[in-house]
Amino acid sequence: METKEAYRQKIETQLKEWAAKIDQLKARAAKLEAEAKMELSEEIRKLETRREALKAKVKEWQESSGEAWETLKAGVEKAAGELGAAMEKALARFRK
Numbered sequence: 501m502e503t504k505e506a507y508r509q510k511i512e513t514q515l516k517e518w519a520a521k522i523d524q525l526k527a528r529a530a531k532l533e534a535e536a537k538m539e540l541s542e543e544i545r546k547l548e549t550r551r552e553a554l555k556a557k558v559k560e561w562q563e564s565s566g567e568a569w570e571t572l573k574a575g576v577e578k579a580a581g582e583l584g585a586a587m588e589k590a591l592a593r594f595r596k
């Protein structure tokens with residue numbers, strides 16, 4: 501079983517990686533034609549919203565104590581999995 505601190509570090513690292521991928525998508529959007537740019541911008545907005553929601557879950561989880569953190573961990577993992585899947589889908593869709 502990993503410790504709360506080790507898990508926190510793992511999630512923080514993943515959040516930073518996803519932020520970098522969102523930045524890559526923004527750079528791609530800047531080079532696209534108007535319609536494709538609008539589509540990618542909407543995808544980026546959705547990803548950023550999910551990322552912020554995950555950050556809020558992580559904060560709630562970090563502030564938990566005792567055994568509550570194990571319960572909240574499942575919600576963090578679910579949100580992280582959903583964000584990761586959405587990120588990969590967006591990257592694949594707009595890959596050049």
